[in-house]
Amino acid sequence: MEFDKSRVYTAVNADELKVGSKCIFANTVQDLKAFVKTKSPATLTSIGDESSPKRFMGSYGYADVAYLFAYLIKPPAEPKYKPFESNKKVLEAIKKHGGWVQHKEDGSFFFICGIDIDGGEEETIQMGIVWYEVGELFSNYVFADDGSPCGELVEE
Known part of the structure; x- marks a missing residue:
């Protein structure tokens, strides 16, 4: 592999590198x-x-070495993520995240104000006066x- 200096991280730009990355580590540039x-x-x-x-x-x-x-x-x-399997899981996530969602395209914010947990055929949530399927929420x-x-989160 050819050495590419744009892939080098130092103390100065360390926060730009994500934990879990596959890296080569050394204490000198020569090494x-x-x-x-x-x-x-x-x-x-x-x-x-x-x-x-x-x-x-x-x-x-x-052992880990610095x-x-x-x-x-x-x-x-x-x-990787998938649509929620049940509205009980939606409810848990909504509580964790404070209830607010943001549209991916236009950036508008919505508060989830209703969750249908009666066990119906379709899992739905309400934002404003409109009910959405969880697949729409995910997409x-x-x-x-x-x-x-x-x-x-999909467990692998």
Whole structure:
């Protein structure tokens, strides 16, 4: 693999790297360049605070070790979501996120003011005077507090 300096992270830009990324770690630029060609990537387990130059915690099969440099090989996989299976799960998520959702396209905000939990055939939620199926909620909205999808995390 050819060395690409745009993939190098230091104490200065460490917060731009996501925990869970596959990286090559080293404490000198010379080692980093050599390791990119010879070493298998390890997982970034955490990023230290700004009080230390060795901000990258990575493990090559043993205990986590702090490093000065990280070379990004592959970012972590994005979590996958699916529409809620039941309105009871919708209710749990709504409570956790404060009830507000945001439309993906136009950015408008809506408060979920009703949830049909009678066990009917279709799972529905109410925003304003309109009732939506949970599939529509998943396709068109994100939770307003953190931008996460309006759906269940798929466990892999």
